[in-house]
Amino acid sequence: MNVSIVGSGYVGTTVAACLADLGHTVTNVEIDEDIVEAINAGEAPIHESGLAERIAAHAGTTLRATTNYEDVRETDVTFLCLPTPQSDDGSLDLAIMQAGAESLGRALAEKDDDHLVVVKSTVLPGTTEDVVGPILEAESGTEIGDGLELAMNPEFLRMGTAVEDFLEPDKVVFGTASDEAPATLRELYAPILERDDTDLVETDIREAELIKYANNAFLASKVSLVNELGNIAREYDADAYEVLEAVGLDDRISDRFMRSGLGWGGSCFPKDVNALRAGAREQGYDPELLDAVVAVNDEQPRRLVELLAAHVDLEGARIAVLGLSFKPGTDDIRKSRALDVIDHLTDRGAVVVAFDPVAIENVRPDYPDIEYADSAAGALEGADGAVVATDWPAFDDLSFEGMARSVVVDGRRIDVDEDALEVYEGLTW
Ligand SMILES: NC(=O)c1ccc[n+]([C@@H]2O[C@H](COP(=O)([O-])OP(=O)(O)OC[C@H]3O[C@@H](n4cnc5c(N)ncnc54)[C@H](O)[C@@H]3O)[C@@H](O)[C@H]2O)c1
Numbered sequence: 207m208n209v210s211i212v213g214s215g216y217v218g219t220t221v222a223a224c225l226a227d228l229g230h231t232v233t234n235v236e237i238d239e240d241i242v243e244a245i246n247a248g249e250a251p252i253h254e255s256g257l258a259e260r261i262a263a264h265a266g267t268t269l270r271a272t273t274n275y276e277d278v279r280e281t282d283v284t285f286l287c288l289p290t291p292q293s294d295d296g297s298l299d300l301a302i303m304q305a306g307a308e309s310l311g312r313a314l315a316e317k318d319d320d321h322l323v324v325v326k327s328t329v330l331p332g333t334t335e336d337v338v339g340p341i342l343e344a345e346s347g348t349e350i351g352d353g354l355e356l357a358m359n360p361e362f363l364r365m366g367t368a369v370e371d372f373l374e375p376d377k378v379v380f381g382t383a384s385d386e387a388p389a390t391l392r393e394l395y396a397p398i399l400e401r402d403d404t405d406l407v408e409t410d411i412r413e414a415e416l417i418k419y420a421n422n423a424f425l426a427s428k429v430s431l432v433n434e435l436g437n438i439a440r441e442y443d444a445d446a447y448e449v450l451e452a453v454g455l456d457d458r459i460s461d462r463f464m465r466s467g468l469g470w471g472g473s474c475f476p477k478d479v480n481a482l483r484a485g486a487r488e489q490g491y492d493p494e495l496l497d498a499v500v501a502v503n504d505e506q507p508r509r510l511v512e513l514l515a516a517h518v519d520l521e522g523a524r525i526a527v528l529g530l531s532f533k534p535g536t537d538d539i540r541k542s543r544a545l546d547v548i549d550h551l552t553d554r555g556a557v558v559v560a561f562d563p564v565a566i567e568n569v570r571p572d573y574p575d576i577e578y579a580d581s582a583a584g585a586l587e588g589a590d591g592a593v594v595a596t597d598w599p600a601f602d603d604l605s606f607e608g609m610a611r612s613v614v615v616d617g618r619r620i621d622v623d624e625d626a627l628e629v630y631e632g633l634t635w
């Protein structure tokens with residue numbers, strides 16, 4: 207099938223490379239010329255396991271990128287993978303989606319045969335049909351249902367395992383309002399749907415939109431609950447990891463997403479939980495539980511720094527921050543808890559020296575005044591204390607030798623030889 211993908215960020219690039227891998231012909235439409243150039247040169251514009259080799263294998267044959275929206279006319283289906291950021295008040299900002307839909311609609315005005323537009327971005331219920339649809343109709347001069355089809359296909363991939371998650375998902379959700387769209391989507395996803403472990407959910411567009419938010423709200427709530435239980439466990443001098451490992455043996459709860467510590471960050475949970483809270487309020491419902499989920503999460507970095515301050519006078523102290531990305535396996539630093547930790551540390555007068563295996567260059571522009579080391583050992587050298595902010599596997603069994611004082615506060619439960627340290631504190635254990 208001939209597919210175009212509008213927006214070639216984390217999702218658009220991954221989906222494009224994977225669809226090309228499944229045998230489709232894919233065109234990425236992207237406004238950032240550096241990204242277009244990278245893809246056409248066979249290079250991955252982002253750090254994601256398994257992506258570079260797929261782009262290298264298909265670029266120039268079944269995968270290409272362009273800044274020209276008109277190229278969508280050569281395709282049968284377009285996925286909108288544009289950002290849906292949060293506004294200053296936490297609500298969903300649809301300006302980029304609207305601009306992308308306008309450009310797409312204008313390009314489709316010159317197309318004669320049928321076209322399916324699939325919203326893959328995370329959007330609140332009603333957005334696809336009440337915002338994107340009317341823009342496409344107005345700009346293309348074609349009505350939905352009469353040459354133009356609309357669908358919503360939320361994406362559940364995680365950063366760091368994006369390729370694997372897309373190709374081997376637990377579920378695929380098709381939100382549609384016509385007979386043709388599900389058939390097209392089934393054909394496009396055929397190799398994925400043939401897997402025994404992948405469930406297909408076929409539903410209406412509004413439900414598909416809300417499934418995505420409910421999914422993320424559930425997972426973020428689970429981590430906040432685990433963190434609250436972890437904070438309580440610490441007060442009782444109990445190990446939350448042992449407690450929650452046992453709790454996770456209950457099939458109704460599961461052992462996944464049970465890691466307590468610094469909390470959730472990233473480009474999705476914070477903005478999606480906030481968009482759902484703002485959307486619910488707009489609908490007249492007060493989402494008290496989700497408010498608390500965010501409040502618990504916001505407190506964890508401060509709690510970590512308080513723990514460190516109990517052992518080290520932070521004013522003028524040299525503190526190593528290990529890990530900057532919001533989770534291991536990615537260079538994405540959006541809403542990373544590590545940045546909140548750095549803010550608290552610098553507010554209290556500490557000299558921060560940070561290390562991350564891949565994310566330093568993404569942090570440097572916004573944090574030009576902290577120090578950066580080119581290894582964990584380099585960051586620890588001469589430090590009066592260290593905090594673990596991201597659970598990179600490379601931090602397991604790290605030697606903390608070389609620190610001025612081996613005071614380590616761990617926000618992610620890495621493997622540490624506690625006996626070799628002057629002080630080791632776990633945030634929730
Ligand atoms: N990142 C994830 O793990 C993830 C997972 C599932 C769903 N989502 C959702 O998918 C959507 C995209 O997320 P992302 O992380 O890929 O965003 P991103 O910011 O990484 O990428 C978006 C891309 O769109 C491009 N763009 C902006 N305006 C454009 C325009 N008018 N025309 C063409 N391209 C344009 C940008 O240059 C950028 O490269 C969001 O709604 C997000 O919530 C993200």
Ligand SMILES: O=c1ccn([C@@H]2O[C@H](COP(=O)(O)OP(=O)(O)O[C@H]3O[C@H](CO)[C@@H](O)[C@H](O)[C@H]3O)[C@@H](O)[C@H]2O)c(=O)[nH]1
Binds near residue numbers: 361362468472533
């Ligand atoms: O037990 C856990 C699991 C996760 N986290 C934190 O939670 C955040 C999110 O982690 P994860 O969900 O693995 O990464 P994302 O890439 O943000 O993926 C989430 O957000 C995506 C964008 O919407 C969705 O597609 C995915 O399904 C959803 O898991 C990170 O800061 C993790 O450190 C914990 O603190 N404890």
